[in-house]
Amino acid sequence: MISLGGVIGAGLFVGSGSLINMAGPASIFSYALTGLLVVLVMRMLGEMATVNPSSGSFATYAREAMGPWAGYTIGWLYWFFWVIVIAVEAIAGANIIQYWFPSLPSWSVSLALTFLLTLTNVYSVKSFGEFEYWFSLIKVVSIVLFLIIGGAIIFDLIPGVESPGTSNILHRGGFLPNGISSVFLGITLIMFSFMGTEIVATAAGETSQPEKAIVTATNSVIYRIVFFYLGSIAILVTVLPWNSTNLMKSPFVSVLELVNIPAAPQIMNFIVLTAVLSCLNSGLYTSSRMLFSMAKTGDAPRMFLKVNKKGVPLNAILGCTVISYISVIFNYLSPEKIFLFLLNASGGVALLVYLVIAISQLRMRRKYEKENPEALKIRMWLFPYLTYATIIAITCGIVSMAFINSLRSQFFLTLIIIILVVGSYFITRNKRSTGLLLEEKQTALHYKSKG
Template sequence: MSRTTAPAQADRADGTAAPAEGLSHGLKQRHLSMIALGGVIGAGLFVGSGAGIAAAGPSIVVAYAISGVLVMLVMRMLGEMSAANPASGSFSVHAERAFGPWAGFTAGWAFWFLLCVAVGLEGIGAANIMTGWFPGTPEWAWVALFMLVFCGTNLAAVKNFGEFEFWFAALKVGAIVLFLALGALAIAGWLPDTDPVGLANLTGQGGFLPNGWSGVVSGVLAVVFAFGGLEVVTIAAAESEDPARNVARAVRSAVWRILLFYVGSMLVIVTLLPWTSMMPGESPYVAVLDAIGVPGAGQIMNVVVFVALLSALNANLYGSSRMVFSLAERGEAPKGLLKVSAGGVPRRAVLASVAFGFVSVLLNLKWPDSVFLYMLNAVGAVLLFVWALIAVSQLRLRPRIEREAPETLTLRMWGFPWLTWTALAAMGAVLVLMLTDDGARPQVLWSAGATAAVLLVAWLRELRAARGTRSSATKRN
């Protein structure tokens, strides 16, 4: 049995949208905290960090610190706006309130496309691991199984999604904490058959900056988008018991812990092993565990990466469904997607997101080096656009909220507006660096093209709406 959501509530005094009607409030604070922590601990860290170490050497620690601080500032801005105005559309709603429907439409659809492609990617990655464990089994069958399982999870009550993410994230966080503990013991020489390591690997093989600051720059480009995923917690907060308080607490607690996990992991890796031994595509975590004598390190990390991929698939499917639901609620997506179950789940929005994610998988199987590659490039830099829109929205909304509803500012951006402008400048620098990098340039160009296409649709919609308004006014006169 399903029902249609009631119209959105009237806007608040501060000009922000009231929370959506119809969605449930089954997520608890513990769910949000673990969603925030686990959302960015994925295959990009466990495997992709090898490319960053190969580019920057020991200074990858600096690259992760720079990237982490940037994302910490972005999340503080987003947390400020989301605590003042919890909404299932998160930054899309904030952008719409700041700049108009075109901004909300563009941000929402671009992010939905990004998440749906990510769902397909994570399904493919998890299927690759399964075919390694079960040789001869078809990859598409595993992807179909994962899609069905997590589609079912997301079609059920939202608390099921929260429980899955809680335990998935708990395993990933536990793995990181155990890795840091073992690494610290190995560095100190307190593990069996180990001696104190010292600083030889940090200062040898070319020193701490073996490739100079250009290596740090390359490292930043290699790792900055690994922090993507935190945004989902502000989407999920709208379905928690106390959205404003819970999102503020989740953002406060998560960002510094994630920075600790990322920077701490990299420091352990480059202290224990020579950076020259790292190879792109190979997990530096496995290399460290092998070096300190952990039996079956490769298979252990395969399990952790497998869980990380399924966790990301689950979270991105959830985030994409709520984003397209929010767009439908604001009249920027088909109204049929507003149907929610008796338990408050937007089932049509879930099915639409699953269907698009599976289409991306089929495109990968059919045209991996053409159509699917273009799709990947088209979403490669979308996250940078989203972060920039978060920053400029916060610049515009903060004075309005301070003037009209200051009591809703339970979480405030540090050093406003100077740190917001600093973050924007850092994003501009990343964009310029990507344009000068042969590997990253296609992502910027294709993502810019995809975003421009969505902007064109948004402009045409607003033009049509304006013409309709003028026509109605003429008829009345």
């Protein structure tokens, strides 16, 4: 269920309208191309994860494939991305709750949401799974019902609601009203919405049958993306005019209002809140496991290795939560400066993470084939050609951000963060190596004294 709901973020319910407004009906190509890229990356990640299931996931593989500096860099960048996302989703959730309770201050609701979901993560990994199961179930059921309603409108099965036919697709400036460039711009924007698909590889490392879980999730990712994303976007561009102001407001609400569903805004608000809380819940889980994994390799303070009686990395979760609390406070004190800087600086990380996964798989595949070929339960298609094609496509996406006005600040701020993280690795390398060596000696002496 986590793998099913993992691809359905709040961006689909809210952000899809602005993209359709920009690219027109051809926005479905933006989603299709981005989905293809995600499918290929997930295939690569699944290949590595079946051989070596790890809660550190791709940071572990980057370390093995490219060296300690790569694991350190991508681990901290991914951690940074998710702790910022936690704060963003907490603030978004607070704004949604204010729809029903306008007198509640946004900052207090944000902190309360973060605190409550921290408790679920701290209690046990099972409680995280339970909450994510129900969040995902609500999202999946909502999308299925939306597809049924949308399909009924298109095929003229609802009395009193006229089918638009192909008029919204072909008769409002054509299928590509704003040119092919808008389609490729959409890919860069959508990639952020797909971030989280890779969480299943991290979560599988803590299941009783990680190999089976990873194989199932990886093999089904293509159907999930086609059904949930492409299906939803196809409904939206067919039923609603691409240049309608309703798309910018809430495209899903607009479709529900067409069939006179009572309280459509309230229903959609609840669904979006579920998607936001799901992302917040997953963010806490993923960032804490990445921090825990880095602590095991010496890339993060050893204090984050502490686990409670149920095996949950308590200090890692609390450490991620503290950063999120600080981010929420930043948003309260200076929403247009400090917090905006953090949000923009994390913008290019999604593409960078996928690039590192692809490069890691390219290098690790040859190693696996030599050392343990029978462990390759999942294999990347048309290796190495599709891997090279994916690396080139992602690299082009990253470079193109520097030439797009709306994304240029994200590109350069992400670049600054990368330089700082890589620099910190080399600055602290000797200190961390000395610490690890001393700890190994202490451990050896401990066991020697015990006989």
